[in-house]
Amino acid sequence: MDLLVRAMLFAVIVIVVLFAVYYALQSSVFQRVTQEQAASLVTTDLQRLYPSALINITNNTPSNYSGSWHIVASVILNATSPCPSYFVYTFDYPQFGFVYRVDNTYTNNCVVYGFNSKGPFIVSSFPVALTRAYALNIPALSNFINAVGFSHVQAYAHFYNRTSVLGKNYTNVWLVSYSSTFSNNSAYALISQLNGTFLASYNASNGS
Numbered sequence: 001m002d003l004l005v006r007a008m009l010f011a012v013i014v015i016v017v018l019f020a021v022y023y024a025l026q027s028s029v030f031q032r033v034t035q036e037q038a039a040s041l042v043t044t045d046l047q048r049l050y051p052s053a054l055i056n057i058t059n060n061t062p063s064n065y066s067g068s069w070h071i072v073a074s075v076i077l078n079a080t081s082p083c084p085s086y087f088v089y090t091f092d093y094p095q096f097g098f099v100y101r102v103d104n105t106y107t108n109n110c111v112v113y114g115f116n117s118k119g120p121f122i123v124s125s126f127p128v129a130l131t132r133a134y135a136l137n138i139p140a141l142s143n144f145i146n147a148v149g150f151s152h153v154q155a156y157a158h159f160y161n162r163t164s165v166l167g168k169n170y171t172n173v174w175l176v177s178y179s180s181t182f183s184n185n186s187a188y189a190l191i192s193q194l195n196g197t198f199l200a201s202y203n204a205s206n207g208s
Helices: 002-032 035-049 126-135 139-148
Strands: 054-062 069-077 085-093 101-108 154-165 168-179 185-192 198-205
Touching: 035 054, 035 069, 035 085, 085 126, 101 126, 126 154, 126 168, 126 185, 139 168, 139 185, 139 198, 154 185, 154 198, 168 198
Parallel strands: none
Antiparallel strands: 054 069, 069 085, 085 101, 154 168, 168 185, 185 198
């Protein structure tokens, strides 16, 4: 009986020691990961998951978990499509490895999220501007897509504090442009930063 008790006690001691070693190693690993290394590792993993995405670390601060970093990353898929997808992911690395939480979805499947909420809506990024312009079904843009095909459109959005379009002055606007190797022309649409209201559109030859 004493032998059995001693064997069980020994097994318990071994388990306790193994857990102690495990947590000591984990703590040692956490301490060896610098802020810059954590951001680089997270970026590399996101690039592995989304090879063609635009990825940007927008915040990197000490995590609530000792030895880890709280990292915020923006991920933009199909950035030059008329409907890019725009997400914000958060990580606590290395506490939870590369397991992320979707902190926000700005656009996905040609939908601007939060646009129909109460109060004014600010178009604060180019993926939102592109998706909003597409959702408005502006004839100049829709006709261009119909002519060359959705997958052949290269879409861009640029913000202007002040600009002039068709002889009229505008402030705080996004200029959305569609071009394609299948067309000698480009299509343009102007939407407001506030609420993404359609303001103007036109077509132009790529040589002009």
